[in-house]
Amino acid sequence: MRRVRHVLGISGGKDSAALAIYMRENYPELDIEYYTSDTGKELEATYNLIENLENYLGKEIYKLPVLSDESLNPFDHFIKMYNGYLPGNISRWCTKKLKLEPFEKYVGDDLVISYVGIRGDEDREGYISRKSNIQSIFPFRKNMFSEDVTTKFLGNNNIPNVFNFYATLDLGEKKERIFEVINEEISINFSQSQKLNILLDLGVKEYNHAVFHFLKTTDYPLSQEVEFPLVDNEDLLVRDDIFRILEDSGVGVPEYYKAIEFEVNGKKSTYARSRSGCFFCFYQQKIEWVWLYEQHPDLFFKAMEYEKDGYTWIQDESLAELVKSERIEKIKEEYIKRKERKQSKAQSPYLLDILEDAEGEGCASCFI
Template sequence: MKNKVRHVLGISGGKDSAALAIYLFQKYPSLDVEYYTCDTGKELDETYELIRNLEIYLGKKIVRLQAAGDSHEDPFDHFLKLYGGFLPSSGSRWCTRKLKLDPFEKWVGDDPVISYVGIRGDENREGYISKKTNIQSIFPFRQNIWSEDVVAKLLKNERIPNVLNWYGNTASDKLERIVEIVSEPLSAKFNQNNKLTALLELDTVAFNKVVFDYLKTTGYPLSVLDEFPLLKNKDVLIRNDIFQILRDSGVGVPKYYEGLPFEFNGSVGVYARSRSGCYFCFFQQKIEWVWLYEQHPEKFKLAVEYEKDGYTWMQDERLEDLIKPERIAQIKEEQIKRIEKVNSKKSSYLIDILAESEVEGCASCFI
């Protein structure tokens, strides 16, 4: 790889990627990060507002990437026609591939790229990992900043002697115990996650330095760098930290995360979105569709029009049925019960009510 290593960060409109941009800007100002967003043409206005606010804060332009740039239609509509009106779904996420991943991979080309991903320390998922060997993902919010493919290669049993040698160069004060952990082969009783967790808990910085030494023997983009500032990173950021970063910076939390009250049978509930993404995202929960219907009726109407060809956003229900008064009442009643359950656990944020859906979907759309 002869080209300069590029550092890139995708802004989805979600809270996590926005907070990551601010975090890297504040903590690692030496990194020359390129920011981009993949515009489907179907985002809410609040997404574009967040992007503008970030540009002001960062003092840098966020590059707009659009699929089917030569088309006279929005990217989503262009590909929807190519797919014969077949709407994307959790089982067929053509929108993520065509509107997000393909434009990104075309933009970076064959350059060696470090892609920073905002998956948090309280999430148990990996997110999008490119199959292109010139793109390497880093996760600054987690204790383990490395992708699963890197960890799996490093911790192979046949690499134990190498790992021991690399640890010998770290001068860790936990070296004696680290040697014991490294020397124990992976097995059914001591799997890769067990080993990784033990090594990170003993000395995160030492583990990062070992990974960096290993990468020098590979073709990963980081192999061509002499240093990498995140090797010393020991931060673990969770959801509360993300909101704090956004508020403290002045960029602000995207408005679709802020809870809005509604009344039902004398009780007061609250609803919002759990994620960014297109206004008609099929990963939305029922209460989020109701939120869209009541807060952005013009967008909801457009979403309904996409179902005219017989395809639906949800497998079990059409949007025109979801907005019948008795159905809305049922959904709101269920939401109030969920709020009461969460309140009993003293949750700080409305988004916790919708948290079970947060792990669904591709990181390219939602973080």
């Protein structure tokens, strides 16, 4: 049996931080390595969170990337390489160079289980490495396995094996229904998602154990593990759980998630930042750029310094244009109107209703 490394990346955001705490509390027997990809352009609150986590975990959080050129921080190192070409939706070189490549270099060719903090109330898939030695696990979701594993496990050609894997388990009175679902082939009228959800509803632990048996027949890193404690995990954690974990642990919620009041044309509202990541992240909403300008003007003007020769952080306007008083007023008014359309949703000191829109955007490897 080859040794398997267990790793967990800390983005500086709430979900990855909560996952680190969750794993420490619930699975202390796992020797998890923690790492963070420091772009050199994070908010101070992000660095504070990482320091608090290190104190809580009692472990160093390894800092990536490691560059030979120590005269520049990571982002400025690569902006120099790209001759000032800013990253954006089309060319997301920041994710590749500052997140993915450093991570894959860090783990090398070792067998790795990578724990990812995508929640049970999110409908998206996290980063899945193309390297066969890295396997992603999602402890907060009902289905903790990645899409590639699910597709192979539930494939029509694997039905006899799935039947046999389940046959080793104590299924009780659900046995007949489970085997009925297993034997139904995926088709236009019966999707993989439908089959998966029915099996999960019939028993998350049973599904996990069957998949773990299946993985023993593959080259995935989990095939090398004699046992895996998360197969008995039936937790499903959503956004409210994440904030509770952070508060209860004493690590705390990063300040940039907390609502700050503002007023425009007699109307009051609140704004905050919806994500971790670089202070000039191009995935920010325009109201978040306004937040940055008003709460951290020094960082806003640093972001402005990168804009030149037609390169701008926002596709349709420059920061110099956005910072004009009449433009800020309009952005705030539009933001308030958008919030008013969502009044039926629960309000939160962390702007959870607005976060719902923003969290689905961006690179999972940056913001989980």
